[in-house]
Each structure stands twice: as C-alpha cells, then as structure tokens.
Amino acid sequence: MSQPSVTLWSDANFYSPYVMSVFVALTEKGVPFSLETLDLNSGEHQRAGWPGAGLTRRVPVLVVDDFALSESSAIDEYLEERFAPPTWERIYPHNPENRARARQIQAWLRSDLMPIREERPTDVVFGGATKPALTPAGEAQAQRLIEAVESLLPPGQQNLFGEWCIADTDLALMVNRLVLNGDKVPERVAEYATFQWQRASVQQFIALKTRQAG
Numbered sequence: 001m002s003q004p005s006v007t008l009w010s011d012a013n014f015y016s017p018y019v020m021s022v023f024v025a026l027t028e029k030g031v032p033f034s035l036e037t038l039d040l041n042s043g044e045h046q047r048a049g050w051p052g053a054g055l056t057r058r059v060p061v062l063v064v065d066d067f068a069l070s071e072s073s074a075i076d077e078y079l080e081e082r083f084a085p086p087t088w089e090r091i092y093p094h095n096p097e098n099r100a101r102a103r104q105i106q107a108w109l110r111s112d113l114m115p116i117r118e119e120r121p122t123d124v125v126f127g128g129a130t131k132p133a134l135t136p137a138g139e140a141q142a143q144r145l146i147e148a149v150e151s152l153l154p155p156g157q158q159n160l161f162g163e164w165c166i167a168d169t170d171l172a173l174m175v176n177r178l179v180l181n182g183d184k185v186p187e188r189v190a191e192y193a194t195f196q197w198q199r200a201s202v203q204q205f206i207a208l209k210t211r212q213a214g
Contacts, residue, residue: 006033009052009061011040014209015122017173018072018110019060020202024169025076027201029088035208073106076166091166102160102167105152109170115141120177126209131181142178149175149189158195172196 010019038044051068052061115138123129175193
C-alpha cells in the first residue's frame with residue numbers, strides 16, 4: 001500500500017505552539033510529511049488558494065491526500081487514529097482514562113489561561129524575548145497553571161502518565177512561557193518543562209526557526 005501524501009501548513013516564523021504540537025505528533029509517529037509556510041504578518045492565511053482558506057484560515061492545517069483538517073487538538077487525535085498504533089508510534093496514553101485526561105489537558109491549555117498567553121506570547125519561547133512582570137491577572141493564572149502541573153505530575157516522574165504523550169509537550173510549552181522569561185516557577189515544575197523541551201522532536205521544531213534565521 002502506498003503511503004499517503006501528508007503536508008503540514010505552518011506560520012513562516014514557526015512561533016505557533018499549535019503548529020509545534022502537530023509537528024511533534026507527526027515526528028513522534030514517524031509519519032513522513034512536507035512543510036509549507038504562510039507569512040501571517042502579510043495576511044497570506046486570509047487569501048484564497050491554500051487548504052486552510054475554506055476552513056478556519058489559521059495554522060496549523062494538515063492535509064492528508066485530499067483531506068484537510070485544522071485545529072491542533074483535532075489534528076493530533078486524527079493522527080492517532082489515522083496512523084494508529086502499533087503500526088505507528090503512540091502519542092496518547094493506552095489507558096482510556098489517561099487518554100481522556102491528556103485530551104482534557106490539551107483542551108484546557110487551548111481554551112484557558114489567556115492572561116499568560118497574552119503577557120507571555122511565544123516570542124518568549126521561540127524568539128528569546130523578555131516581557132515585563134506579570135500583571136495581577138497574569139500572576140493568578142500562572143499560579144493556577146503551576147498548581148495544575150503539581151497536581152497532575154506524579155511524584156518522581158518526568159512525564160504525566162509514565163510514558164511521554166503529546167499532552168506533555170503542550171503542557172511544557174505553556175510552562176516555558178514563564179520559565180524562559182525568568183518568572184519564578186517551582187523547581188519541580190521548571191524541571192518538568194525543561195526535560196520535555198529536550199525531546200528530540202521538540203528540538204527539531206525549534207531548529208526550524210534557527211534554519212530560517214540562517
């Protein structure tokens with residue numbers, strides 16, 4: 001059986017945490033794919049002629065043969081079903097309850113914690129920017145995030161569910177909005193984010209920005 005044609009559409013700056021989630025998922029699964037980029041600053045994503053134009057006009061968009069899908073959580077879940085274990089690597093926990101919890105974490109990260117996302121945008125994570133001190137609203141949300149990680153991460157573990165899953169990458173990125181800005185984060189939480197950031201697939205995504213700059 002021939003392999004499908006798989007393309008991931010990204011922002012040209014490689015600043016999107018949602019593109020990173022899908023890039024890491026594809027890389028971890030071992031699915032061969034090509035990468036296309038759009039200059040969001042010039043509004044390329046608003047123009048006709050690319051697969052996301054008829055969807056949300058946002059990145060990421062994944063195209064598998066003639067099927068196009070947007071929204072990173074939907075894409076990650078689709079990849080787990082379309083390129084299913086054990087033929088392909090697993091990116092969600094095997095246990096149904098843990099798998100549901102991982103999806104809950106992803107949904108929470110994408111729908112909540114807006115003050116953190118606004119006050120610690122991803123140029124902190126991927127571009128080395130430094131932002132002013134958090135506002136009281138930002139501080140409150142940062143504390144919520146820290147308490148959630150402390151509750152979710154088992155004692156003595158470096159992954160949420162024993163083995164790595166895609167929710168580890170997504171959660172670590174949110175924590176790194178604080179860590180990489182120099183904000184105060186408990187050692188155990190910071191070490192979790194740092195450990196996740198060293199994963200080969202994450203480093204491959206970060207390297208895209210380096211190659212672009214070069």
